Amino acid sequence: MLGNKYVFQMSGIKNLHKKRELLQGIKCLHGSYIGGSEYREEMTHLIVIHASASEKFISACAGGKWIVTPEFVLDSVKQNAxxxxxxxxxNLTANTxxxxxxxxxxxxxxKVARGVVSGAFQGWTVCLHIEDPDRRSMFxxxxxxxxxxxxxxxPAVTHVFTKDGKKIPLNHLSHKPHHTLSYIAHHLFGSAYSSLNWCINLDKPNQQINSIKLEPTEDCSPKIEDKSMDAQDNFLLFGLEEKFKDYIVKMELRKRKLLKVPELFSYYTPVFPTQxxxxxFSNVRSLVECGLFSQALEEVESSLQPGVFPPASILHACMQHALQGEAEPYFLSIFTTTLNSILRNNPxxxxxxxxxxxLQILQCPQCKNGAWPLLQTSVRFCLAGTATCHSLPGPASPELLHFHGNLQAFFLRVFQLxxxxAGSRRGGSRSSVLYSMFWNVxxxxxxxxxxxxxxxxxxVEAALWGLHSTQERKMKLLATLQELLAVVVKYWAQEHSQLNSRLVDKGFQDLAEYIAILCQDLHPDILRELVPALPCLRLRMRTADAIYRNICSRNGLLIRPEPLTLLKIVSSYLKALGQLCGCKPVHTSTHRTERSISTSPDSQVSNIGERERVGDSGSGKENIPRGFHRVNAAGETLLHRACKRNQVETVLHILSLPGTDANVKDHAGWTPLHEACNHGSSECVAALLQHCPGLQLDSQVKGVSPLxxxxxxxxxxxxxxxLRHAGSSLLRLRDDYGRSPLDLVSSSALRTELQxxxxEADSALEVQCSEVRDLEFIxxxxxxxxxxxxxxxxxHHIPSYEPPEPPLDLAxxxxxxxxxxxxxxxxxHWRDRGAVSLAEDLRTVMSMEQYVLQVNPALMLCQGPHTSVFMQLLKDLQREGSALLSGQSEL
Structure with missing residues (x-):
């Protein structure tokens, strides 16, 4: 292609039929085509319909390229030359x-062709001060x-470009000419600029600029050679977007069908009478007043029909009797049956x-704080915890524990139905017990x-409590909690996914980060049981990602917060696993796990759930530093304030408390690490680096990182x-003025020392251990x-180990x-985000060989079952990628 004098790009041509016709013409005359939204230097001709404020149009003009109309290609095809x-x-002046x-x-x-200039901006030495990194890269x-x-x-800068043309606070630039970005267009087009009638101003972000997607890079991954796309490749990919979109839609519909339980739902769908x-229920009230609860419930059962609601006071009295621990097994059984009958008749x-x-009947009749506190108290009672809404009888009888299990199962059934x-569009989905229990206005x-x-x-507490247990009661409680969490998050996602998919993505990410904090001190055995058992696929994926990133951070491996992709998993995460072979797990605290495992099976001490609300009394209250729960007007926590004052003992005390978030942000977005670096609190910085799990060294506020x-x-x-902790990845961060950390250092000696x-850190991180030093950790x-x-x-519906239905059928x-x-x-070229993501993931699958070859040999030789399974998964994915390329795939 380098010797071809006809290398094309296009700009502003949205009509797919027109574009396909042009691509076929370019191919017919043996030209080449380069796709993408970015200008490419090797391009010789830009095809446009009219002038536009696009990167390719302005760049082609500045580079002295031919800018022609589509008729150039179409007429050439007719002449076959x-x-x-x-x-x-x-011609920009034709209509002036x-x-x-x-x-x-x-x-x-x-001018460029005659050699008068090499480009329209020859001789310019430029400083660009643009906040948006995408716009800065484009200009x-x-x-x-x-x-x-x-x-x-x-020092010889000739042009300084800023958003508004105002001078920037840097000494060596203060006397230089400052311009807005429109100066570029005025320089290129001169007096013709005013007649272009562009609907945008170069000084303001526009839709085209905002839609540019930068190619993702991974510092630790090998790069696939970026070949220019010829016309044949482009033609092949034109129909692929629609194919991918159709495939994703069908797979999503299939996934939703798997969630439905039509038989169970029809059982709970009564036919309401016209009147x-x-x-x-006066007789029932009399029976309750006489303490004949079983007979009262039998009367309620016989009177139930669609549209009939037994008085809430009767059910409150029955619930009170059940929770006191003195009820007979028959009463407990019939009470559960009655609740299900009410639900069947009045869904x-x-x-x-x-x-x-x-919501009225499913609450503690003594406290009356709502349905969620009742469910929470029921679970805590089974865990033998003390953080219940009020004191409950003990020790618990097997019959009472069985009743609480049935009560929890009833809540789960309500949520599932x-x-x-909501998924079947039956009724108003927001009118639900589930939504009212878990979200306020x-x-x-x-x-x-x-x-x-x-x-x-x-x-998490139940996972600690039931570790390695074979008791049916413990396993049932853990399974119920797993299903409850899954149903609740799926319901919320279903409510919001159609309106705001980005909100849903962020919701899952935030919850996963919270669970990762809860899990930061857990024993490896518990993690290996807890995470894979999460029934919600999306939450399981996000939680595994968050916990693994925390582990990397705790061991000095900084992973950039790019969106999760298959490429990130098989490149960045896989390389980090090789580096972790030489590390030992870093635990900030082990007391919680050890205490939970060492207690007797039937009298587990609640740890996580008894993390006290503000104002609660308890034996651990004196261990909480004063002001721990107070946030000032700026949103600063006690950890922020201690870091500003270099109060290292307070910092260490806060970090020792379970569930502490070292990355908490104030209202402006500053973290405790930012404050410590800003105020010179070196001892606090050292404490944070040494003791904090998942410390975000690359957190930025308006581009300003802790460094x-x-x-x-x-x-x-x-x-x-x-820098000794995280390496050169911190030096690549840029603030909103485009400055890297080294740009802020005037002393060359200090620059050299920082580099x-x-x-030193890079070298230490790059060393891969030849053996696995801590098998359990790996x-x-x-x-x-x-x-x-x-x-x-x-x-993400990536065909891998089982043939999908429908098949993807990739030629x-x-x-x-x-x-x-x-x-x-x-x-x-594609507008559908899901189709683009699937294309990028399939591209990674077909390039798996280069990632597998870079796996640390110690991992390949490791005999641990989980490591062996992971290595086999990678090899299987590599084999499938090769089969896709050769046309031998069965998927």
Whole structure:
């Protein structure tokens, strides 16, 4: 392609039929085509319909390229030879009042062709101060196309570009000419600029600029050669987007069908009479007053019919009798049966009256704090915890424990039926017991409500309590909590996915991060049982990801927070696993696990759930530092304030408390690490680096990272500490002015010293151990990655180990075309985000060989079952990728 004098790009052509016709013409005349939204230097001709404020149009003008209309290709095809471009060159002055004015496109092209200039911006040395990194990168490419030099540190800077043309606070630039970005267009197009009638201003972000997707990079992964896409490849990929979209839609429908329980649902769907008869429950009240609870419930059972609600006071009295621990087994059994009968006759979904009724009867009759506190108390009673809404009788009898299990199962059944009803569009889905229990009016836009966080805490606590247990009661409780969490998060996701998929993604991510904090001190055995057992596929994937990232951070491996992709799993995460072979797990605290395991099977001490609310009394209250729960007007926690004052003992005390989030942000977004670096609290920085799980060293506020903060305030000792911990990845961070941390250092000696510190850390991180030093630790990491990989493949419908229904049917020629182009090219041509993601993941599958070859040999030789399974999964994925390319895949 390098020798081809006809290398095309297109801009502004949205009509797919027109584009397909042009691609066929280019192929017919043996030209080449480069896709993507970014300008490419090797391009010789840009095809446009009219002038536009796109990167490719402005860059092509600055680079002196031919800018022609589509007719150049179409007419050339008719003549079966390339015609002269001059007749088809776009003329910006054709419709102006002064047609004799020189066409600026022709002027710059001829100047470059004659060698007068190498580009429209020759001789410019530029400093770009643009906050948005995507826009900054785009304008860098435009300026480089015109042969400008981007060097903000060069004293000989000739042009400084800012958002509003105002001077920036850097001494060596203050006397330089400052311009807005529109200056670029004025320079290129001159007096023709005013007649272009562009609907946008270069000084403001526009839709096209905002839609540019930068090709994702992984510092630790090998790069696939980015070949330009010829016309044949582009033609093959045109129909692939629709095929992928159709495949994803069918797979999503199939997944939703698997969630439905039509037989069970029809059992709980009564036929309401045209007129509901009135039932007299006065006899039942008399029986309750006489303490004849079983007979009262038998009367209620015989009177139930659709539309009839027994008085709530009767059920409150029965619930009170059941919870006191003195009820007979027959009463407990018939009470559970009565609750199910009421639900069968008066289902809660789609009926505000039924929802209100169930919320009224499903609460502790003594405390009356709502349905969630009753469920929470029931679970805690089974866990032998003390953090219940009020004191309950003990020791618990087997019959009472069995009743609580049935009560929890009833809640689960209500939730499952409401989830099914919402998915079937039966009634108003928001009118439900589930939604009312877990989200109040201020929490509906977030998945991680306080009640849901407490449910997650109960699940982790139950996993500790039931570790290695074979007791049916313990296993049943753990399974019920797993199903409860799954149903609740699926319900919320179903409510919001159609309206705001990004909100749903963030909700799952936030909840997974919260669960990861709860799990930070858990024994590896518990992690290996807890995470794979999460029934919700999406939550399992996100939780495994969050916990693994925390493990990497605790062992000095900094992983950039890019979106989760298959490429990230098989490159960044896989390489990190090889580096972890030489590490031992870092535990900030072990007391919680040891205490939970050492207690007797039937008298487990509640740890997580008894993490006291503000104002609670208890033996652990004196261990909480004063002001721990107070947040000031700026949103600063006690950890923020202690880091600002370098109170290292307070910091260590806070970090020792279970569930402490070291990455908590104030209202402006600053973390405790930011504050410590800003105020020179070196001892606090050292404490955070040593003791904090998952400390985010790359957190940025308006581009300012903790390293930026340290260097801006002349705290070089802290800067060295950060670099020795995380390496050169911190030096690649840029603030909103485009400055890297080294740009803030004026001393060349200090720059060299900082680079040396970063290189020391890089060298230490790059060393891969030749053997696994801590098998249990690596087994846990491998289990998490296996769980993450399998969940990702299933969640994103990537054909892998079982033939999907419907099959994907990817032809070898299409598969090879998909591998030959860059992800950025596909993203720029396709509009469907799901199809783009599937294409990028399939591209990774077909390139698996290079990632498997880089696996640490110690992992391949490891005999641990979880590590062996993970290695086999990678090999199977590699085999499937090769089969896709050769056309031998059965998927």
């Amino acid at each position: 390339w015609l002269s471009e001059a007749l088809y060159e776009l 009042r002064t047609p004799s004015m020189t066409n600026p496109l022709q002027k710059w092209r001829e 860098e490419r435009i300026l480089k196309a015109g042969k400008a030099v981007i060097d903000p540190d060069n 509901v008869s009135t039932v007299d 809660s979904w789609g009926s505000p009256e039924s929802v209100k009724y169930f 409401e989830l099914h009803a 201020w929490e509906k836009s977030t998945l991680s409500s306080r009640a849901l966080q407490q449910l997650a805490e109960l699940l 930026h903060d340290a260097l801006l305030n002349q705290h070089s000792d802290i800067a060295k500490m950060l 040396r510190c970063a290189q 087994e846990t990491c491998s289990c998490l990655l296996s769980c993450l990989l399998l969940s990702y493949l299933l969640e 070898p020629s299409t598969a090879q075309a998909l591998v030959s182009v860059s992800p950025g090219t596909v993203a720029s």
